[in-house]
Amino acid sequence: MPSYTAPVADTMFILNEIVGLDRLTNNPGFAAASGDIVAAVLEEGGKFAGEVLNPLNPVGDEIGCTRNDDGTVTVPPGFQEAFDQFVAGGWTTLHAPEEFGGQALPMVLAIAVEEYFTSANHAFNMYHGLTGAAVSAILAKGSEELQKKYVPNMVAGTWCGTMNLTEPHAGTDLGLIKTRAQPQADGSYSITGTKIFISGGEHGMAENIIHLVLAKTPGAPAGSKGISLFLVPKIMVDDDGALGEQNTVSCGSIEHKMGIHGNATCVMNYDGATGWMIGEENKGLAAMFIMMNQARLGVGLQGLAQAELAYQQAARYALDRRQGRALTGPAEPDKPADTLFVHPDVRRMLMECKAFTEGLRALCLWGALQVDLVKYADTEEERQAADDLISLLTPVIKGYGTDKGFDVTVLAQQVFGGHGYIREWGVEQTVRDARIAMIYEGANGVQAMDLVGRKLPANGGRSIQAFFKIVAEDVAAGKADPATTPIAEALEKANQQLQAATMWLMQNAMTNPNNAGAASYAYMHIMGIVAVGLMWLRMARAAQEQIAAGAGNAAYMQAKLATARFFAERIMPDAGALRRKIEGGAESLMALPPEAFLTA
């Protein structure tokens, strides 16, 4: 049966050895994250995830949500009680600023716990999941009045935030949105239009829901240059902060979908609803990007979280299930058969699950550290470097992280054989739940285009050059120790493929833009391999240092080294094949006319 244990020891290893959190506490931005606090947050968060949220995961999947005739939405049984505990436990306040009721802990710690909550119950965690990103947008671009009126309750968790971009005819291409915002005499706007696929758009768990909505003002320029952002509360808030009347926003229906059944995906109707502009008119997309960038890291984390859950399910099953004998002779002759663990092909699947899961965890946390450093690093130069790095890595963490997260869930399902296809084991829910992360928050193909079209050329390629330099320095350090030399050499080769692919893009994308589009997905994956490979080299070096010093848990450190070797030998070589795909150019992709795709 499904169950989940938060990987607290692995998180601690990464926070200390890769992120260096314990060495950052002199910096005021990290001061609240003392060793005791970090350990307590991870332990308690892990406990809440395993004991409260995870038992509700199959319940949410089986029962799902219901839209009632009066437009309200009923969430699965147990969700309200869990939500109340979630709020009472202060889990919504971790990273928020103190002046708005937050604990001002670093983002990297909040992200670490967020992984546990998502593994335990992805659908549940989405209800408050976008609120932190909405708060970031309001704090960055909203007026002081909006900040004071809305942010404290959103931080406290009594109110949730949602993101309203998508319309029936406008998904990736937001320039096509039709929702209108008519200015009113009192400075508010009247919002009219229909948004679809809005996660957590309606439910009664929180006292209020604060919708962040993209809409167009009268006479706004066509396309994405004419979009503004609005704050639209579900229930109106008086000047003294008391809740007033229901706003004219309602849930028209909820979607019936492949996974995350416990989360209500809503059609939201805005019928002259009252809203307030966030930031400047026609600059709404830039304001929304503050929310979206944070959300994209969160979705990348969902890839990791589902991978961890699936990996735990598969590893537990493989230890228990007995089929066949080891190729080298029976491992347990007194038993009718050996466990699945003796078969190299099952090992292939489990090692891939382990290598991607732990590698992506390090990458997500290292990425979150950059978000903290953008704010808190000592010098302007360091803050700029962190900003460059996280801008470059965000589409990789989202796109590669969720692709690999989904792949891991499918591999884990395969470990179960036919039982993986049967509901009671839980892994088929994990596969279904993981799939959405590749699609929403900008489909992964769009992430790849963002990486190649915007992030690579930005500032004359400054970010990618800095990334190459980081990798080269780590490779040199890795080669200094025979124990990590093979991993460093494999990373060096993968990085050479990335450099060659980058060069090819520079030479061929201008002459034919389709070359950039055709190359982008493979490029995002090479970059993912190098980024996760870099994390594995760092983890291997840290593990080797601890082994040499006789410190830490020896078996755990040896496992880190072995898994790093696996990633170096079995995953990093894929970079070469990806580079060759890129160098094939766009021609074979674009050769056929559209009608040729439908002929028998």
Ligand SMILES: Cc1cc2nc3c(=O)[nH]c(=O)nc-3n(C[C@H](O)[C@H](O)[C@H](O)COP(=O)(O)OP(=O)(O)OC[C@H]3O[C@@H](n4cnc5c(N)ncnc54)[C@H](O)[C@@H]3O)c2cc1C
């Ligand atoms: C369960 C669920 C929850 C969601 N939650 C929210 C939410 O809370 N708020 C919200 O606003 N939206 C939400 N969405 C919407 C989601 O973000 C969109 O579905 C997604 O961005 C893709 O848009 P689309 O479905 O219109 O696909 P389209 O834009 O039609 O894209 C179709 C395909 O074409 C590709 N494509 C499109 N344009 C390009 C291009 N220029 N270059 C390369 N490839 C391209 C895409 O990658 C995709 O593969 C949710 C969706 C689902 C299913």
